[in-house]
Amino acid sequence: MALKVSLLAVRNGSAEKAVEALALDYLKRCGKTLPAVSRTYRTEAALLAAVADERKSGATQFFMADLGGASLDSLQFAEKLRSARDGGVRHVVLAIGPASGWSEEARSMADLRLALGAMTLPHELAWLVLAEQIYRASTILQGHPYHLGH
Template sequence: MRFTLSCIGRMKAGADKDLFDRYLDRARKTGRGLGITDVALHEMPESRAQRPEDRKADEAKALLGGLAGGARLVVLDENGKNLTSPKFSERLEAWKDEGVPEVVFAIGGADGHGAEVLSRADLKLALGAMTWPHQIARILLAEQIYRAMTIQSGHPYHRV
């Protein structure tokens, strides 16, 4: 199984990118022992369309264009489900046990996700009730992917 973070926009160099990269690296290393072959980042440019609906549609096409057959799509959305870290880990592990080849985590642009992406989602996931900047959302998601792996491996990182 492979995890891919598909994001609209690019993360600039700095402390937040360093933290994101640290969690991605930890996830890659921890994932190897769990049968996770890669944790990849795929950044796509923001649409330059004038109207928000057109931007969302353009970005939806970009996000869905690279989606392989059999992949599960997890869409970060403010109206999505709030899962605990153990429940999130269980969901990822269940997909792995089902033989799902890839889980794609989609973070949309500033206007949110287009209807096509939302309707295709296998899981709409919220990172809590608050609104987060997309750069911080990336860090939180990378940390939760790493945390899910530590839960699966029995590592003491996740304490309750």
């Protein structure tokens, strides 16, 4: 069974249409190898409730984008997903938090805190970067040359 990835975000308002189209295109490209979906929530509490619901079914891990998290390159991120999949995880929830940052409660729930770099990014850009990295991970896991620029 394939590992499913959900890209969640706390976001008030709608995304810029061009950014949204690009992000959704990357997620769609993941296909059956790494099925990926995207959802948004108005509050951290609503997002965390969704994560808690997913965890009730078991075999779910929660990764969050967080400035103080681990800095992984694309191969290392793909390896985290491979390790989760091979370890019996069926669903990875990857989330972008509120503009004010994650609460300590949320941070304590995370199985992995992931930094996107030292710079602070707008939510839309972080969402696009993560969507592309999910797609890149799917190609790495398939041995496809996309990651190498071929």
